[in-house]
Amino acid sequence: MRVIQDPSFSHFVLKVGNGCPPYENEKDIKLPTRIVMQGQKRGSLMEQLIDVVYPDVNLFSSNPMLMTKKAILMPKNEDTEAINSLLVSKQSRRQYEYRSFDEAVNITTEQYLIEFLNTLHPNGLSPHHLTLNRNSPIILLRNLDPTSGLCNGTRLICKSFSANVIDAEIIVGHHKGERVFILRIPL
Numbered sequence: 001m002r003v004i005q006d007p008s009f010s011h012f013v014l015k016v017g018n019g020c021p022p023y024e025n026e027k028d029i030k031l032p033t034r035i036v037m038q039g040q041k042r043g044s045l046m047e048q049l050i051d052v053v054y055p056d057v058n059l060f061s062s063n064p065m066l067m068t069k070k071a072i073l074m075p076k077n078e079d080t081e082a083i084n085s086l087l088v089s090k091q092s093r094r095q096y097e098y099r100s101f102d103e104a105v106n107i108t109t110e111q112y113l114i115e116f117l118n119t120l121h122p123n124g125l126s127p128h129h130l131t132l133n134r135n136s137p138i139i140l141l142r143n144l145d146p147t148s149g150l151c152n153g154t155r156l157i158c159k160s161f162s163a164n165v166i167d168a169e170i171i172v173g174h175h176k177g178e179r180v181f182i183l184r185i186p187l
Contacts, residue, residue, distance in 0.1 A: 009035065012032060012035075016029055046079075046082055046083055046086055047086060049072060049083070050072070050083065050086055050087060050090065053070050053072055054067065054070065054087070057087060057090040057091050058090075058091060058092055062135070064135040064136070064137060064157045065157075065171070067137055068137050068155060068157070068171055076121070077121035077122075077123065077127075078121045081121060081127050084131075085131065088131050088132065088133055088136065091133050091136075093133040093134055093135070094133065094134070095131050095132070095133055096131070096132050096133070096134075096161040097129065097130070097131050098126075098129075098130040098131075098132070098166075098184070099128060099129050099130075100118070100126070100127075100128045100129075101184075125141065126141060132158050132161065132166070133158070134158060134159065134160065134161075135157060135158065135159075136157070136158045137155060137156070137157055137158075137171070138155070138156050138157075138158060138166075138168065139153060139154070139155050139156075140152055140153065140154045140156070140182075144182065144185075148175065148178075148180060149170050149173055149174065149175025149178060149180070150170075150180060150182070154170060154172065154173065155170075155171050155172045156168035156169060156170050156171060156180070156182075157169045157171055159179065164183060164184040165181050165182065165183055165184070166181070166182040167179065167180075167181055168180055168181075168182055
């Protein structure tokens with residue numbers, strides 16, 4: 001982790017977390033210039049960020065363990081989904097799509113249209129529309145089977161796909177290297 005390898009960054013994060021300066025004002029934090037990505041002329045800021053962190057996405061696709069050594073952290077789920085969509089679209093591999101299956105429990109008092117609910121990004125749930133590639137890294141958002149290593153935060157690499165199952169390999173922890181099946185589950 002960067003915290004271990006970069007003590008000055010660790011110190012900066014601790015200061016910010018404890019509410020200490022460097023604040024520009026009540027809402028803005030002054031970042032050290034060495035950790036700020038300089039804007040470029042072409043593309044959106046998210047595309048520029050991807051180009052800096054993952055300069056050759058297809059190289060990472062062929063060797064997924066390289067991609068797992070880097071991460072882009074985003075403050076909001078919708079930002080994470082936007083970054084993921086851009087990353088998947090930049091890869092020249094076949095895409096596999098999964099959609100949630102939703103239905104109103106109480107049809108007589110349907111307060112929210114299902115189409116609206118599908119646009120929301122609640123914590124701990126995958127997006128309504130999930131697109132993955134073979135060798136894509138993924139992170140579990142909830143505990144599925146802790147004894148088998150399928151816990152919230154477990155990192156995996158997608159190996160193959162079927163209609164309701166993702167075949168993946170755990171890449172961290174005591175279960176590293178084990179192949180697991182992630183099934184579509186009702187919540």
